[in-house]
Amino acid sequence: MMTNEDQFQLATYKKMPIAAERGEGVWLYASNGDKYLDLYGGHAVAGTGHCHPHVVEAIREQAGELLFYSNLVYSGARARAAEKLVSIAPGALTKTFFCNSGTEANENAMRMARMATRREKIITFTGGFHGRTADAISATFLGKYREIGKPNVPGHLEAEFGNIESVRELADETVAAIMLEPIQSMAGVRMAEADFHRSLRTLCDERGIVLIYDEVQTGVGRTGEWFFAGSEAGGGVVPDIVTLAKALGSGVPVGACLVTDPIASHIKENDLGTTFGGGMLAMAAVTATLEAIENDRMLSNVKRVEAYLRRRLAEVEQVVAVHGLGFLLGIEFADKAEPIHRRLLDRKIITGTSSNPKVLRLLPPLCLREEHIDIFISATDER
Ligand SMILES: Cc1ncc(COP(=O)(O)O)c(C=O)c1O
CATH class of the missing domain: 3.90.1150.10 (Aspartate Aminotransferase, domain 1)
Structure with missing residues (x-):
């Protein structure tokens, strides 16, 4: 074998x-x-x-009913997953966009930030990992990854994790978003002070920048809270967008963006899309995963x-x-x-x-x- x-x-x-x-x-x-x-x-x-067993049963049951239909129709499985996900998210995060992986969630989060601000640049941090598709790998200032992704998407700026001054220097009126792994996993599990998160929130509010937490690893209960967003370790800060994947479907591929109303108000029909995002099998896995963690x-x-x-x-x-x-x-x-x-x-x-x-x-x-x-x-x- x-x-x-x-x-x-x-x-x-x-x-x-x-x-x-x-x-x-x-x-x-x-x-x-x-x-x-x-x-x-x-x-x-x-x-x-x-x-x-609860997740396996839900997947089995859904597989016998309907494996997939796209977002062109409504679905009970999708409605349940979206409602459940929003119900456990910090209050300001009220809407979901479903996709298929972490890198795709981050690509869509950056796109939404650009649409919401009509700006293009993205600040990310040395040591952060955000995925391997073009925009996400260009946002990844860790080891050889960016090099693999050449030619990189322009407009990606690198700041020092935990150092608010390094962010301030870059965060001008051309910056759409600041995106971070709130705990940098691949870099050796690095954390920043709660104060750093609070300062990032303030900076984003002052300068009209979208704050994105890449919670592909930290989300769905991994830190002992549903999300790092809103947690004590992060100074209670709630970003404008949270991205999720990995544990969200217990192994069935699924990614998601959770967004606030102000961000959602900028997103119109056809702005984002993916064939498989929000498919019934993945949605059944999401709901059952969240229920299993709770139960x-x-x-x-x-x-x-x-x-x-x-x-x-x-x-x-x-x-x-x-x-x-x-x-x-x-x-x-x-x-x-x-x-x-x-x-x-x-x-x-x-x-x-x-x-x-x-x-x-x-x-x-x-x-x-x-x-x-x-x-x-x-x-x-x-x-
Ligand atoms: C923090 C973080 N963001 C994004 C990704 C990319 O996710 P995926 O491999 O599902 O595209 C990963 C994957 O390891 C990750 O750890």
Whole structure:
């Protein structure tokens, strides 16, 4: 199986030697019978855990009724998903636009900001990752990504994350939007002070700039809150647009933009579109995902288990710092994280690396429990 995949698929990812067959909660089962503790959640996608029964049932049921029809017709599945998503969002975010991925959500968010302001430039931050399509990769000032996306879309400006002065210098009357990952995941799980978020909000209000939070990773419960937007860690700041993807459909591809009324007022028929966005199967997955998180009280679980993990990590000698929030955590080691990542994989635990060589990333399902942390700590602390 692995040989065939290597032969017939482009080698764009460095794969782990696992042939995934089945998943249940925090566990991933390989075709050779091995069982892995998944602390990476398939790239932060398995928020509800693998194959959450409520999500699987909803997808099965929807598949038997109607797989897809486009936005040219109304649909109960779409109405339910949009209403549910708006109901958990901070008050000012009142409308949704559905698409299929994180990069597409960010492209549409930037487009909406340009339409709303009639300006073109976008400020993003060193270390932020926003996707691989033309505009999103041009907004990505991290490692080699922008280079891969050449020729870049013009009008993208780079500011320093956490440094409001660097933003102020760039934020003139030609800037449509400031977009950020409120927790920079790939850069090694970097956070800014709550004050930075408050200052960004004030700056955007003063200068008529749209504030966009790319919550493709931080959204849908990952931080122990539904969204980083409106949270205490972000100083209660609510941006004008929030973008979502990854965990939103528990694995069924779906992306979304949540926007305020003032932004929505600038968007007219045909301004945005996508064939598959808002399709019934994805919409059923969205509603069931949000319900599963609510029914199983996963947000409070994230907070409790994060606190336990931090306590246990304090016992591990090689750990020098723990970055991030909830279940988006970067464990910084005194030395390179890659050998630890490999050793954990040998012990059947999946974790992630980051662009900071000393930081190991955890993006586990929101249903992870203390007993799983114990397994992780004893494998990490082996000397
Ligand atoms: C913060 C962030 N934004 C955008 C994206 C792009 O999402 P997608 O791969 O669904 O296009 C990612 C993907 O890793 C991400 O982490």
